[in-house]
Amino acid sequence: MIDLKFIRSNPDEVRAAIRNKNEKADLDALLELDETRRGLQFEFDQFKSRQNQVSQTIAKLKREGGDASALLEEMGSVAEKIKAVNGRLTEINAELEARLLTIPNLPEASVPVGRDESSNILVKTWGEQPSFAFTPLDHLELAEKNALLDMPRGAKISGSGFPVYTGFGARLERAVINFMLEFHLQRHGYSELGVPLIVNRKTMTGTGQLPKLETDMYHVDEDDLFLIPTAEVPVTNIHAGEVLSLAQLPLKYVAYTPCFRREAGSYGKDTRGLQRLHQFNKVEMVRFVEPQSSWEALEEMLRDAEDILQALGLHYRVVQLCTGDLSFASAKTYDIEVWAPGTGKYLEVSSVSNFVDFQARRANIRYRDASGKMAFVHTLNGSGVATPRLMIALLETYQRQDGSLELPPILLRQMDRPL
RNA sequence: GGAGAGGUGACCGAGCUGGCUGAAGGUGCACGCCUGCUAAGCGUGUGUAGGUCAAAAGCCUACCGAGGGUUCGAAUCCCUCCCUCUCCGCCA
Numbered sequence: 001m002i003d004l005k006f007i008r009s010n011p012d013e014v015r016a017a018i019r020n021k022n023e024k025a026d027l028d029a030l031l032e033l034d035e036t037r038r039g040l041q042f043e044f045d046q047f048k049s050r051q052n053q054v055s056q057t058i059a060k061l062k063r064e065g066g067d068a069s070a071l072l073e074e075m076g077s078v079a080e081k082i083k084a085v086n087g088r089l090t091e092i093n094a095e096l097e098a099r100l101l102t103i104p105n106l107p108e109a110s111v112p113v114g115r116d117e118s119s120n121i122l123v124k125t126w127g128e129q130p131s132f133a134f135t136p137l138d139h140l141e142l143a144e145k146n147a148l149l150d151m152p153r154g155a156k157i158s159g160s161g162f163p164v165y166t167g168f169g170a171r172l173e174r175a176v177i178n179f180m181l182e183f184h185l186q187r188h189g190y191s192e193l194g195v196p197l198i199v200n201r202k203t204m205t206g207t208g209q210l211p212k213l214e215t216d217m218y219h220v221d222e223d224d225l226f227l228i229p230t231a232e233v234p235v236t237n238i239h240a241g242e243v244l245s246l247a248q249l250p251l252k253y254v255a256y257t258p259c260f261r262r263e264a265g266s267y268g269k270d271t272r273g274l275q276r277l278h279q280f281n282k283v284e285m286v287r288f289v290e291p292q293s294s295w296e297a298l299e300e301m302l303r304d305a306e307d308i309l310q311a312l313g314l315h316y317r318v319v320q321l322c323t324g325d326l327s328f329a330s331a332k333t334y335d336i337e338v339w340a341p342g343t344g345k346y347l348e349v350s351s352v353s354n355f356v357d358f359q360a361r362r363a364n365i366r367y368r369d370a371s372g373k374m375a376f377v378h379t380l381n382g383s384g385v386a387t388p389r390l391m392i393a394l395l396e397t398y399q400r401q402d403g404s405l406e407l408p409p410i411l412l413r414q415m416d417r418p419l
Numbered sequence: 420g421g422a423g424a425g426g427u428g429a430c431c432g433a434g435c436u437g438g439c440u441g442a443a444g445g446u447g448c449a450c451g452c453c454u455g456c457u458a459a460g461c462g463u464g465u466g467u468a469g470g471u472c473a474a475a476a477g478c479c480u481a482c483c484g485a486g487g488g489u490u491c492g493a494a495u496c497c498c499u500c501c502c503u504c505u506c507c508g509c510c511a
Contacts, residue, residue, distance in 0.1 A: 038469095038470085041469075041470075041480085042470070042471095042480095044480075044481095045469090045470065045471095045479060045480045045481085046479085046480090048479085048480060048481085049479055049480070051491075051492075052479090052480090052492085054491070054492090055438070055491060055492040056438070056439065056492090058438080058491060058492075059438035059439080059491095059492075060438085060439090062438080063438080068491080071491070072491050073491090074491085075491035075492080076491065078491080079490080079491060079492085243429085243467095245429095366467095372449095374466095374467070374468095
């Protein structure tokens with residue numbers, strides 16, 4: 001969330017952010033609540049101060065055997081007033097908090113303003129679109145020829161969008177995951193985390209999925225728990241409510257998890273094969289850093305994600321998201337889109353974001369800076385990367401004319417280790 | 420799921436027959452003193468958030484797992500919930 005004091009003194013800036021991010025949040029209502037709350041808080045403090053003072057006098061009188069009945073009577077009415085004010089204050093605070101949670105993060109100053117992805121900026125491209133002496137097949141046709149996927153059976157046991165990987169396909173996907181994990185561990189200095197896939201409401205609020213995206217997530221009603229849409233959620237919240245020491249920063253975590261997304265409202269869009277799924281696997285990088293180094297960390301993480309695609313020899317491009325395409329919690333985001341020659345499209349395989357102190361405020365993740373002062377850390381995360389679309393690019397890029405595959409040796413090595 | 424024990428500051432640990440207790444004592448940490456070196460010793464300090472203030476100091480308010488309640492007054496009494504530990508049951 002955004003610092004309430006900042007909102008109070010820079011309402012226009014916040015209003016612009018809400019507009020540019022295509023969010024709808026009522027800032028005026030929030031400011032009014034804030035005003036009311038401050039008044040009530042002042043009143044409460046006054047009464048409380050009086051009560052504390054007199055209570056001590058009563059204590060002293062009683063100890064010395066004096067008569068406190070007059071004071072007790074006065075305090076009776078003060079106690080009533082306190083109760084009344086406190087009741088209202090509790091109400092207002094809850095409402096204020098709820099409203100505050102609907103205010104999106106501010107885009108970083110250099111982020112281009114735009115309504116949708118058409119205003120995104122192409123930052124760079126790596127490699128070239130591979131050329132084929134034949135018409136390349138798409139991944140679904142290749143999966144069929146090589147018996148890598150069974151989408152109908154996935155649909156039978158769960159529903160559409162739940163893939164079943166078969167035989168070599170299953171092994172390949174697992175190899176891809178392991179390859180990425182080991183790459184980040186060995187070359188990029190992350191440490192691995194294995195985390196819960198089902199988390200509570202507080203955790204979902206901490207990273208900013210709630211309240212906005214409630215209907216996009218799978219929910220276990222009986223326990224009020226949510227299936228994670230990304231490892232960002234459990235990993236970032238690992239340190240919720242903690243005060244980190246300067247010595248342990250920066251923290252760099254990598255975790256592999258399945259991800260679950262209802263994809264409500266996107267039916268019929270990019271649904272062929274593995275393009276858009278309800279369940280998929282992803283390797284995610286998360287960093288906790290000191291504020292002054294978060295922008296540098298963002299560029300580093302982008303390179304960490306790019307390294308995976310480069311090691312696999314896949315052509316891709318990097319796009320910077322405009323304000324309208326930026327997520328609720330992000331201040332700046334790069335997307336990496338890998339080229340899928342059979343599908344004929346660039347597919348998003350990674351999203352790398354700096355949330356600055358937005359998530360840290362929500363999840364209350366702080367650290368003591370060099371001068372010993374409490375401050376919020378900055379959090380970042382980036383996919384490193386998501387497997388389904390990476391699988392698409394791999395299959396489609398490394399196909400032969402006869403429909404067989406010639407995959408990068410670095411991947412095949414992951415599954416050919418003898419026991 | 421059943422029975423019991425417990426959740427206090429960076430940590431350990433008192434308080435829990437309600438009233439100068441934001442919280443004894445210890446450890447740790449910081450600064451200073453002392454000291455051939457080390458170790459020990461001595462002294463001082465050591466929370467977060469909000470408000471007031473131009474700012475600092477000072478002052479006020481809140482916080483002893485979370486939320487309610489009783490009371491003039493709650494870390495202390497009552498209720499609900501969460502978490503941890505032990506035992507039993509069940510189960511991968």
